[in-house]
Amino acid sequence: MLYTVTLDPLLERAVGVEELVYDDVNCIIEEHKKPGGKGIDVSRVIKELGGESTALGFAGGYSGLELTDMLISEGIVSDFARINSETRSSITIYQRKKKIRTLLCTTSPAISQAEVDSFFEKVNEILPGSDVVISGNVPAGLDEGIFARLITALKKRNVKVFLDSDQEAFKLGVDAAPFLIKPNIFELNRLAGSGVSEVKEIAEVVKHYRDSVEYIIVSMGGRGALGFSKEGDYHARPPKVKVRNSLGAGDSLLGGVVSVMSRSGSFEEALRVGVACGTAATLGISGSLCKKTDVDSIKKEVIIEKF
Numbered sequence: 001m002l003y004t005v006t007l008d009p010l011l012e013r014a015v016g017v018e019e020l021v022y023d024d025v026n027c028i029i030e031e032h033k034k035p036g037g038k039g040i041d042v043s044r045v046i047k048e049l050g051g052e053s054t055a056l057g058f059a060g061g062y063s064g065l066e067l068t069d070m071l072i073s074e075g076i077v078s079d080f081a082r083i084n085s086e087t088r089s090s091i092t093i094y095q096r097k098k099k100i101r102t103l104l105c106t107t108s109p110a111i112s113q114a115e116v117d118s119f120f121e122k123v124n125e126i127l128p129g130s131d132v133v134i135s136g137n138v139p140a141g142l143d144e145g146i147f148a149r150l151i152t153a154l155k156k157r158n159v160k161v162f163l164d165s166d167q168e169a170f171k172l173g174v175d176a177a178p179f180l181i182k183p184n185i186f187e188l189n190r191l192a193g194s195g196v197s198e199v200k201e202i203a204e205v206v207k208h209y210r211d212s213v214e215y216i217i218v219s220m221g222g223r224g225a226l227g228f229s230k231e232g233d234y235h236a237r238p239p240k241v242k243v244r245n246s247l248g249a250g251d252s253l254l255g256g257v258v259s260v261m262s263r264s265g266s267f268e269e270a271l272r273v274g275v276a277c278g279t280a281a282t283l284g285i286s287g288s289l290c291k292k293t294d295v296d297s298i299k300k301e302v303i304i305e306k307f
Helices: 038-048 061-074 113-123 146-156 167-175 185-192 199-209 249-261 267-281 292-301
Strands: 002-006 010-017 030-036 054-060 081-083 088-095 100-105 131-135 160-164 215-219 225-228 234-237 303-306
Touching: 002 038, 010 061, 030 038, 030 061, 038 054, 038 061, 038 131, 038 249, 054 061, 054 113, 081 113, 113 146, 131 146, 131 249, 146 160, 146 167, 160 167, 160 249, 167 185, 185 199, 185 215, 199 215, 199 225, 215 249, 215 267, 225 267, 234 267, 249 267, 267 292, 267 303
Parallel strands: 002 054, 002 131, 010 088, 054 081, 131 160
Antiparallel strands: 010 030, 088 100, 215 225, 225 234, 234 303
């Protein structure tokens, strides 16, 4: 079984107007709404590649109900722990005439200890041998060590944990020794307190984590991704494409990697598919994820070099 964890999801709403006129009524020309969050996006990629996952996390209020209902309409199973506070939401206003975007976002909801306990009850129902992706940030007000606590609890149940986060929560999570971590180059530098950018430098920094973390992937944008493991160290290079946006590329990469490794595929193949997914995500409009047809085409052109 595959699970994804998004502790701080949001309901994203995007509206388009011709031009925003202050102190007047503005007519909305177009509107789009969708559930947002890094773990949720990983679930989308898993589904796009033909797999299934269950999305976990916290959801509350009318926004939380709408978020989970919309996931159902997408064909994504969810089992969010209910909270009293309202799930955060965002509104993006796009002015066509000026080509300007304005983002409005509510704060993270307050989550009580009882609600955290309810979430961990769901975690304790995860079957041994499952794979769990923990992705995104910790809601404000929650203990930054919650990822570490979650990883420890899952490892006791013989569950493999894939971690993709940042800042203090990521550092503490890495200390708990998950199965795989996937920082981008900037997140790796914040994790290690370094300033590396070249392959040899990255390999040197990664050495510090290899005894505790079985698989490490460092994504580097257009340069592809580096993969470190006992099976070998690899550089996966994508073909050159016309990039339209980079949002969602990291989540697409992780979704591709998890899709392969959860089926006992090799780490090398997981890197190939992951980099293909991340590259495919850059072909679409802002905020879009990879499409399987693009992934199938691009993965044939991904070059894997062992070093």
